[in-house]
Amino acid sequence: MLRITYVKSAIGYRQEQRDTLRSxxxxxxxxxxxxxxxxxxRGMVNKVRHLVRVEEIVPEETPARRGRTRTSQKGAEHEAA
Known part of the structure; x- marks a missing residue:
């Protein structure tokens, strides 16, 4: 998986590059x-590499959406004490 972050404005760049960001x-x-x-x-990212930051992520790094939320965990810690 790739984590792509839009870090620089596309104003002043070709329409083709703005369309790639939208895609x-x-x-x-x-x-x-x-x-x-x-x-x-990868080809699309290469086309706009000056406008984005890219990180490779491994599936284990993706947060699991199970269990309690952060706020409920804090509440559970205070209850146990």
Whole structure:
């Protein structure tokens, strides 16, 4: 998986590059999306590499959406004490 963050404005760049950002799902500065690591996604990222920051992520790094939320965990710690 790739984590792609939009870090620099596309104002003043070609329409083709702005369209590529939209195709990646990026609409606002500092927005982050996660996309599969495929040749087509890599090609799009390469086209706008001066406007985005890219990190490779491994599936184990993706947070699990199970169990209690952070706020409920804090509450549980205070109850136990």
């Amino acid at each position: 990646l799902g990026l609409r606002r500065l500092h927005q982050t999306v996660e996309k599969p690591d495929t040749p087509s996604i």
